[in-house]
Every structure is written in structure tokens, then in C-alpha cells.
Amino acid sequence: MNNSAKLRIAIQKSGRLSEDSLQMIKECGISFKNGIGALKAEATNFPMEFLLLRDDDIPGYVADGVADIGIVGENVLAEKQRDVVVAHKLGFSKCRLSIAIPKSEPYEGVHQLDGKRIATSYPKILETFLRNNNVQAEIHEISGSVEIAPGIGLADAICDIVSSGSTLFTNGLKEVQPIFQSEAVLISRPDMAGEQRALLDKLLFRIRSVQAARNNKYILLNAPESKIEVIKSLIPGMKSPSILPLAEPGWVSMHSVINENDFWEVIEKLQAEGAQGILVVPIEKMIL
């Protein structure tokens, strides 16, 4: 065990998780120097060390204590079944694992898979799905290019990550059954304590602020005084909106925070209530 208070974080070296993982770290205000091809890097302004690895190895490295925390897809986490905990969901690298069959075949439900051979790189996730659905199928584990298995007679169906479906299509397959939803998560050893736990909490606080900022916008608008109450109810913000008098009598400027999810709907309602000169600006960080 390393007792110096430092967080070792395992990140995918190169792949679909890498860029967003590094971007998140950067927006948390953590900088590091990284030589091309380096497997390790040290943060310059936070007690953190980066280990750059294959994503498949990350749950194991964290479980074994080589790294304290890591960023990995829930799909890999569920497949590896290691003793780690999810500290926080990160909201990027969203994807799903699905079963696909030859596109010429009709699909009438999971029981059609009874007695079939299914090729996958995710045998454990698939096995759980089949068991929960009382389906008896033969699982063929293969590590890459799963989608060619039916074409070469190795399997009747596949279970793999689907994004656009175009890879499936070019291999004569169609998605018929989603079985697992995934996004990137920050994982940690279950037993983090003391100074390291405090460092993890510090990092989590920053991550939450970054995520909140991404999900919210700062909004400024002009409104007639008579509309203050109704507009206040539309943009309540973190506590309540700021209200400043305008030079023009009977008018105010209102400032608040608005959530990305119901953004356009609220804007339409504000306009209907007579709001004018609406400005919406990004928030750099949002401290909750």
C-alpha cells in the first residue's frame, strides 16, 4: 500500500473513453505533462498520478490496488466483475450492448434464441441476460470482430456494442434486442479511507461542479415589472433570480440559471410572458 496521499487514476490510453476522460480531468482544473506514448503521468497541480491502460484492465488494476480510481465503461465493469465501487456516473461514452441476428430473419422475441449460438466479447453480461430470460443458448466468446461470426458460420447471432447500426448492416445483421445500457463511470476501491478518501471527495466535488455547469446556462432578460412573479416561477434558478431595475421605468432585468433539458420550452414561455432581449451564456463552473 502506498501511504503518501496521492490518487492514482487509471484512464484508457487510447480509445473511445480517452478524450472525454482527459477533458473531464482538465475541466476539474488538473493539469499534467504527458510524453507521447507514456504509460504514466504526474499531475502538476493536484496530488494525482495517471496510469494509461487498456480499458479492459482498469477494473482489475483498481481492485488490486495498483490504481485507486479509474474511468471505465459500465459494460466493462459488469463484465469483469471485480471488487470495485462506482463513485460517480460521468455521462459520456454512452452505448448499449445488443443482440443482433441476420437481417433476413424475423425476430419474435428472446425465446427465438433458445438453442442458438451467440458470439460475443461479453459472455458474463450475456449469460446474465439469458438466465434472467430463461433462454438456453450457447455462448461463443470471441475477442474482436464479433460481427463477422454469423457470416462465417461461427454463430447464429451476436451480442455486441451498437452505436449507429451501420457496422451491423454491412455485415448482414440487424439489432433486435438491447440487453445492457452503459456510460462511463468513475470507479474506486471499496476501502478508500483517510487522506486518499478526502482527495477522492475533492475530485468528486469538482466533477459535480463541472457537470452542473455543463447542464445549466446563465440567462438574462428584460421584463415588465408586472411580469416579475410569473417569470420568477419560470426561471427560479439556484435560489431565486436577481432583479435589477432598468433605466426605463416599469422594466427590470432578471438574471438566473436555466437547465439545458427544458431550455427551449422555458424560452418559449418567457417570450409568451413578454420577456425581451433574452441572453443565454455558458457557465464555466457551478458550485452546488
Ligand code: ATP
Ligand atoms: P482498448 O484498446 O483500451 O481495450 P477497446 O477497443 O476495447 O479499447 P473502445 O472501442 O475504445 O474499446 O471503447 C471503450 C469503451 O467506450 C467501451 O467499453 C464502451 O464503454 C464505450 N463505447 C464503445 N463504443 C462506443 C460508442 N460507439 N459510443 C460511445 N461509447 C462507446
Ligand code: ZN
Ligand atoms: Zn478494451
